[in-house]
Structure formats: C-alpha cells, structure tokens
Amino acid sequence: MIKQSFRKIYGTPPEVIARSPGRVNLIGEHTDYNDGYVLPAAIDRTIEFGARRRSDNFIHAYSIDFQDEVEFSLDAIEKDNHHSWSNYLRGVFRFLQEGGHRLAGADVAFGGNVPREAGLSSSAAVEVGAVALAMKLFEIELDPVEAIRLARRAENEFVNVPCGIMDQFACALGKRNRALFLDCRDLSYRYVPLSGRVKIVVCYSGVRRALAASEYEIRLNQCRQAVAQIGTTGLAVKSLREIDLTDLEVASPSLSEILLKRARHVVSENGRVLKAVKDLERGDLESFGRLMIASHESLRDDYEVSCRELDVLVELALKQQGVLGARMTGAGFGGCTVNMVLADAAEPFAEAVSEDYKKATGLNAEVYVCEASNGALVAD
C-alpha cells in the first residue's frame, strides 16, 4: 500500500518503509504515570511510512490521510499549528538531532487505518513509526527503550501532551498473539500469551475525546497531590504504585474524598493488573473478564473518566452471548471500549453491540475484531 502511494506522490518507490500499529490497553488504566503496571497489546491497525533521502537539508512530509504536505528545514524544527499532524514527525526528528544523531533531508509519506482521536494511540503510532523510519533511513542505532522514550518525549515536550509511556511502549514492542505486561517504574516487561479461545473486540463510541486533555492533566495532578498528602502521614512514598489498599486505608484521613477516590482507583487497578497477568498465564479467562469489569467500575466511579456512551457500550456488551469482560480503554471521556469475547461469538457480538448502541444512543459505533500484532520495533 505505502509503496504505491509513495510512488504516486514522489514518482519513485521509497528507499525504506516502516510500519507502526495502534494499541489497545487490556487492563491497567491511568496507572502508567503513577509508576504502575499496564497490560496493552498492539493491534492490527497500522500507520505505514515510506521515505527516501534528498540531497538537501529539508524534510518534505506528506500525510496520505489528510492529503496535506509540509516542508521544513532540519536546521530549525519548530512546531506547526496549521499542520498539526506533522508535529509528531517534527518532534521526533528534533529530539533525534538533539541526541547527537545525524539526519539528512528526506521525502516522507505516511498514512494508515488507526482511527484518530479514538483512544487507540494513533499519535503514538506516528511517533514510534517516525523513530523506526529514521533509524532505517539514517542508519541510527537506538535500543528499543531509548527509541520509546524519544517517541514519548516528542509527545510530552514538542506536541505538549502529558502522556505516560504505555502507548509508545505498546506501539513499539507489542507482539503477535501476546499482551505486553509492563512495569512503568523500571520499564521491565514480559509477554503474556493471549488464548486463541478469545478475541479482543474494540468498540469505538464515536465520541471524540474532547475533555481528555484537560481532565487527564487534572487526574495526573490529583495523583501527585495524593502522594504528597500520604507523605504527611509518615508513609514515605514516591508514587501510588508503592502502596496497597491497606496502606491507603491507614492514610485515608490525610486525603480529601476526591483524592481518596483517585488514589483508590490507581492502587486497586495495579492489583487488578497483577492478578490479570496470572489469570491469563493460567488460562482463567473468566476471572480475567471479571477484572475488566471491575476496572471499568473503578474508572467510572472512582477515577471518573468514563462518559455515558462508554458506560452504555459496556452495559450492552455485558448482555451479549460469549462476552467475558468489557471496559473503557485509554484515557477516557470518549474513545473506545475493549471487550474479551469467546472467538466463535465475536462476529455476532460485534453486530449486536453496534445495533443496540445505535438504538440506545443514535450513534454509530465502529467495531473492530482485533488481532494482537507486532510493534514497530519487532521484526516480523
């Protein structure tokens, strides 16, 4: 696909190509920026990149999805608010150069089928894909974690979105038929097999994540405040990852009602991820499903990042045959739910949920039956 598109745009085939998937988080929500645990998977929806070198110092970039193009000099890479799709690429190239890597002019084209603003990390897919592309085109060697950190830095410090590290990690190092269990404190990870008995079904609510940015930052600050307040009780902690529900109970007089709720979500969610990994490893998918449901309730009631449409999607999902678990996934306030459904029931599930959701809300859900796939830095 990208080869033909590139040829159409630039007249020759690309010298290098890269491919980067979106991701879905199975469990472990709003835990990454609390040094906690997450369990995402890369999905079989990707952004593809093609590139060839130029003889000057300019990057010419073409977005196939926006049918729009930009040109910028590597000598002074600035943010471009008129072509915001290009900022992920700009940020990555800028930080690669700042890290001492030598880049050169290039013609780049990219596009794909990861839905935007749907909570499936299309931006992380572009950042990680841009790093993978630059590594190939300019023969740069980076270890995967360095590449992932750089991609995240582009999002945090160039695009100015304060995300954690989960998305870039999953887009880079997800693996076929596996979930990725990541400890966001020391970035150690391992793969957990996903049973062929089930399918991951993602339902996009059709609600763009309007509040996500501002509310995300509020949650992040509330978690920091909770840690500071807990510290006043004599429990020296750096993050919510370091405490369990009993510690939280003891420290609860130091916390306002709202901070207690936020902290309770994060602490209980970390516990759920650890249990979920064990469940997957011993094939107890029913128990895994129950943890997904508990995660949704905690995100809805304690962390308060769900919305009516996501709650409706989860409720409808749980009424269907063959469903083991359902929850909102990603930052919240719109975007998607993730569902674990027995393989045979996945297609009828997808149809029934779409139909029921339309009836209940008047909105069209987009439903994807996903395969866990390889990340941009994992060889096929």
Ligand code: GLA
């Ligand atoms: C967004 C962020 C991630 C993570 C999730 C919530 O996707 O980019 O880093 O914090 O929200 O789990």
